[in-house]
Amino acid sequence: MAENSGILAIDQGTTSSRAIVFNLEGRIIATAQEEFTQYYPHSGWVEHDPQDLLNTTVDTCRRALKAAKAAGVHARTIGITNQRETTILWDRATGEPIHNAIVWQDRRTAERCAALKSAGHEPLVAERTGLLLDPYFAATKIAWILENVKGARERARNGELAFGTVDTWLLWKLTGGRSHATDATNASRTLLFDIHRQAWDEDLLALFDIPAAILPEVLDSAADFGVTDPEVLGAELPIEGIAGDQHAAVVGQCCFQPGMIKSTYGTGCFALMNTGDQAVPSSNRLLTTTAYRINGQPTYALEGAIFIAGAAIQWLRDELGIIAHASQSEGLANDAEAEGLYLVPAFTGLGAPWWDPNARGAIFGLNRNTGVAEFVHAALDSVCLQTGDLLEAMAGDSGTAQETLRVDGGMVANNWLLQRLADLTGLAVERPEIIETTALGAAYLAGLQHGLYDSLESLESQWALNRRFEPAISRGTREHVVEGWHDAVRRTLTTGK
Ligand SMILES: Nc1ncnc2c1ncn2[C@@H]1O[C@H](COP(=O)(O)OP(=O)(O)O)[C@@H](O)[C@H]1O
Numbered sequence: 188m189a190e191n192s193g194i195l196a197i198d199q200g201t202t203s204s205r206a207i208v209f210n211l212e213g214r215i216i217a218t219a220q221e222e223f224t225q226y227y228p229h230s231g232w233v234e235h236d237p238q239d240l241l242n243t244t245v246d247t248c249r250r251a252l253k254a255a256k257a258a259g260v261h262a263r264t265i266g267i268t269n270q271r272e273t274t275i276l277w278d279r280a281t282g283e284p285i286h287n288a289i290v291w292q293d294r295r296t297a298e299r300c301a302a303l304k305s306a307g308h309e310p311l312v313a314e315r316t317g318l319l320l321d322p323y324f325a326a327t328k329i330a331w332i333l334e335n336v337k338g339a340r341e342r343a344r345n346g347e348l349a350f351g352t353v354d355t356w357l358l359w360k361l362t363g364g365r366s367h368a369t370d371a372t373n374a375s376r377t378l379l380f381d382i383h384r385q386a387w388d389e390d391l392l393a394l395f396d397i398p399a400a401i402l403p404e405v406l407d408s409a410a411d412f413g414v415t416d417p418e419v420l421g422a423e424l425p426i427e428g429i430a431g432d433q434h435a436a437v438v439g440q441c442c443f444q445p446g447m448i449k450s451t452y453g454t455g456c457f458a459l460m461n462t463g464d465q466a467v468p469s470s471n472r473l474l475t476t477t478a479y480r481i482n483g484q485p486t487y488a489l490e491g492a493i494f495i496a497g498a499a500i501q502w503l504r505d506e507l508g509i510i511a512h513a514s515q516s517e518g519l520a521n522d523a524e525a526e527g528l529y530l531v532p533a534f535t536g537l538g539a540p541w542w543d544p545n546a547r548g549a550i551f552g553l554n555r556n557t558g559v560a561e562f563v564h565a566a567l568d569s570v571c572l573q574t575g576d577l578l579e580a581m582a583g584d585s586g587t588a589q590e591t592l593r594v595d596g597g598m599v600a601n602n603w604l605l606q607r608l609a610d611l612t613g614l615a616v617e618r619p620e621i622i623e624t625t626a627l628g629a630a631y632l633a634g635l636q637h638g639l640y641d642s643l644e645s646l647e648s649q650w651a652l653n654r655r656f657e658p659a660i661s662r663g664t665r666e667h668v669v670e671g672w673h674d675a676v677r678r679t680l681t682t683g684k
């Protein structure tokens with residue numbers, strides 16, 4: 188039986204939902220993916236329809252389970268990984284959302300955050316949650332919904348409403364409304380969770396004026412979250428792993444030793460460094476977060492979060508229409524003459540280490556030769572240069588300079604990007620065989636809880652290198668490009684740094 192066992196991973200991302208069935212060796216047996224609509228009601232606002240998130244998840248799960256079955260592999264358990272911070276409130280009785288999901292990229296609560304900051308609340312928030320007062324995180328999004336949907340605050344106080352990040356919403360729906368839970372990694376992104384005590388924090392709930400009655404129970408990342416309702420998924424399966432997508436990627440990349448870093452390139456880019464059992468505070472405006480929690484024991488990470496990575500390529504494709512497919516970016520960048528051209532992709536503000544929610548995108552250094560290829564080159568460069576800023580901040584906080592970076596996510600199919608990343612960061616960049624590491628991490632967590640693996644560490648031997656990219660430009664050239672980048676960023680910031 189064991190050789191036919193598989194694990195279903197649900198990866199509910201910002202632009203698409205994916206379901207992947209892995210075998211126990213971490214190989215992909217079946218996969219299904221569906222995109223869904225992004226809503227931009229105002230400048231800086233981003234929403235999803237929670238029903239779209241659910242429908243695309245259920246549909247892709249059904250397709251992947253069917254294809255895996257045809258290949259002789261039966262999923263025994265489910266792991267969920269998800270876009271983080273995205274906030275949903277729904278009615279406990281009907282299961283109906285009371286507002287669209289407010290997506291992590293949404294900046295509508297920038298003013299609220301600025302007011303809380305001016306009132307001097309950031310040190311307490313940072314000390315307890317490891318985060319900063321930025322609209323990125325869930326708390327001010329929840330407060331916005333409670334304030335802007337008629338009657339919501341009272342219904343919340345009466346226990347009629349439930350809050351969840353996307354994992355919790357899917358768990359609720361997949362279990363037919365029987366489980367209202369999340370894991371410690373997702374809770375760590377709300378601004379309401381004390382990462383040291385690993386518990387919801389009453390002072391923070393009071394600060395953001397959020398009733399405790401809406402909160403889900405917080406479990407380990409490998410835990411018994413519930414069992415799927417066969418009417419929803421067509422099968423009764425346990426859900427035994429949950430982690431935010433960037434945390435799941437730490438697990439999928441087997442970054443189990445302190446000091447190891449992974450960087451994931453999807454819509455945004457998120458670099459996490461494992462810091463073991465120490466929640467290391469940042470002096471460089473990085474985030475401190477729970478990387479994963481097993482048997483009640485949290486492992487922490489330092490995180491650098493960039494809001495726009497692959498989304499810059501999507502913008503070239505969907506808004507400017509200058510490329511037809513993301514994959515074209517590789518050949519175009521290779522042919523470009525883009526010396527001195529910089530795109531600062533602050534479409535939804537800038538994340539780490541700048542944290543400027545009001546900044547907006549800018550391009551510098553246009554000339555008569557600037558064409559499609561140069562735009563593409565500048566977009567890909569911005570991903571590498573932002574990563575460089577994160578790595579520098581991490582080296583400062585951890586006191587150790589890294590030599591290698593493990594990468595994953597949809598963008599890392601692009602070889603030009605990874606060579607440029609090595610060149611502009613000065614680090615060796617390692618791409619594993621499986622770049623769907625967020626899904627793989629969720630599968631590992633579920634497999635661990637199901638007893639299919641002995642420990643996370645026992646999975647290290649499954650990590651396999653696909654290709655290593657070594658830095659190939661001189662330090663002087665690198666410093667020159669980075670200097671121009673910092674100049675462009677300074678001209679984009681509204682915070683006067
Ligand atoms: N070959 C490529 N070169 C550059 N960018 C790419 C390439 N393939 C995909 N992308 C970008 O990667 C992103 C998709 O990655 P994915 O990991 O699926 O994202 P998410 O989980 O955030 O939805 C898209 O933003 C897309 O523009």
Ligand SMILES: O=P(O)(O)OC[C@H](O)CO
Nearest residue numbers: 200201270271453454455
């Ligand atoms: O959808 P992704 O993969 O870009 O990930 C989104 C992050 O979880 C946001 O914090």
